[in-house]
Amino acid sequence: MAKITYVQTDGSKQTIDAENDSTVMETAVKNQVAGIDADCGGACACATCHVYVADEWIKITGAPSEMEEDMLDFAYDIRDSSRLSCQLKVSDELDGLVVHIPEQQG
Amino acid sequence: MVAEGVETFDPIVTDAVIVGAGPVGLFAVFELGLLDIKCCVVDILDKPGGQCAELYPEKPIYDIPGMPEITGHDLADQLVKQGAPFEPLMIFGHMVSNLERLENSFKLTTDRGQVINAKVVVIAAGGGSFQPKRPPIPGLEDYEDISVFFAVRRIEDFRDRNILIVGGGDSALDWSIALQPVAKKITLLHRRPDFRGAPDSVKKMRALVDAGKIDLVVGQVTGLNGEDGRLSGASIRSDDGPPEILCDTMLPFFGLTMKLGPVADWGFDLENNRIPVNNETFATSEPGIFAIGDINTYPGKLKLILCGFHEAALMSHGAHHYVYPERTIKFQYSTTSKDLKTKLGVI
Structure with missing residues (x-):
């Protein structure tokens, strides 16, 4: 299990207990975190679950795969910390992860 | 299309x-x-x-x-x-x-x-x-349907326009290629040098870039400039591109x-x-x-x-x-x- 904190652009935060092997996207959708639409349901096919991983976590979450990098083209305001949250698998290692939600996905 | x-x-x-x-x-x-x-x-x-x-x-x-x-x-x-x-x-x-x-x-x-x-x-x-996804560019709605379009209904409507096309997928590539003969100028702006669109379209686009018919810029739009819905340019964030791309029309293709x-x-x-x-x-x-x-x-x-x-x-x-x-x-x-x-x- 890992505690994941979702931060909105207005600074408001939600910290949620995420189950191992779920994804950062699924955990957000299940808990109605605003701004993570996940149109495609986690198939890495829509880029509506875009998040910015907090700087100190980038080393641990790693780099996007080629497929994910392609899908990120559909998101707006891409930064080095950009990831699709459907591709971030929850594990004990991610306990304390902080992700920032972009302004708008849709 | x-x-x-x-x-x-x-x-x-x-x-x-x-x-x-x-x-x-x-x-x-x-x-x-x-x-x-x-x-x-x-x-x-x-x-x-x-x-x-x-x-x-x-x-x-x-x-x-x-x-x-x-x-x-x-x-x-x-x-x-x-x-x-x-x-x-x-x-x-x-x-x-x-x-x-x-x-x-x-x-x-x-x-x-x-x-x-x-x-x-x-x-x-x-x-x-x-x-179509509407990128959250500040003030975008003021320009929609006047200078900013999410789809091309008639190619002829874009004749002699100075067009900025944004995106790296098939829509961005296809429309860059299709509008190039009628537009005054086409600038294609994409966040990275790689394009995920169909390889054949990428090839065609690159040939047009090499022939000087399409300007390719790597970067991302951060703001729009103009007044009364009439676009004069887009501010961009780019490592080696200009701070602004002058254009009177923008077509953002960020998928659906x-x-x-x-x-x-x-x-x-x-x-x-x-x-x-x-x-x-x-x-x-x-x-x-x-x-x-x-x-x-x-x-x-x-x-x-x-x-x-x-x-x-x-x-x-x-x-x-x-x-x-x-x-x-x-x-x-x-x-x-x-x-x-x-x-x-x-x-």
Whole structure:
């Protein structure tokens, strides 16, 4: 299990207990975190679950795969910390992860 | 890709109207067809397949029964083929915007004015209707439909314009190539040097860049400059590009997103944006209106294409009663029934 904190652009935060092997996207959708639409349901096919991983976590979450990098083209305001949250698998290692939600996905 | 301009259409009269041409809507054509129910299918996209065609045409799907591996595009193709003997009327590029109950039928109207009269309505709208993603660029809405467009309806409207095309997928590439001969100038802006679009389109685009006919800039739009909706340029963030790209028109192509759309206004008591149905016939709370596939919800619901197929079969038996109230269904198998084989055109 890992505690994941979702931060909105207005600074408001939600910290949620995420189950191992779920994804950062699924955990957000299940808990109605605003701004993570996940149109495609986690198939890495829509880029509506875009998040910015907090700087100190980038080393641990790693780099996007080629497929994910392609899908990120559909998101707006891409930064080095950009990831699709459907591709971030929850594990004990991610306990304390902080992700920032972009302004708008849709 | 180019939609028609203003059109007028004669009203369509049919047995069942299916809202949404995704895999489940397409399979409903087949199941309803077996029961002699004629269908008209309406979809906002310009092609059949719904999410399969739009979101993952080239990605293999592994959980279609009897198909160990099939791409979204091929699945849509096969479903169209399977339904073809029943000659469904397919209306693409239209969104059903209004649904009205008449005495013994329904009247549906699309956003482009097509009227359809049907005895039953089957909502197979998945996650809603696909609409272009609007990037959250500050002030964007002031420029929409004057200088900023999310689709190209008529190439001629872009003659002599100084156009900034934003994106790295097929739409961005296709329109850069297609508009280049008529535009005064085309600048293609993409966040990285790599393009994920079709290799052939990437090649064509690069050739036009090398020939000096398209300007390619790596960067991202951060703001729009202009007044009264008339664009004069876009501010960009770029490692080696200019801080601003001068243009009078911008076409952002960030893909499509699903919005529930008009379904929300049709009087259903939605649960989490889904239409509750009974899972015997997939009837909604409104007699004569059914909902199948991702758009519905019921205890145990799984959002899988294969579940949508099952729902289409049961729905058809429920819908039969509204189309042929005087008839009872004689249950038949396609392997043995001469009647079904005749309908399918295989004997």
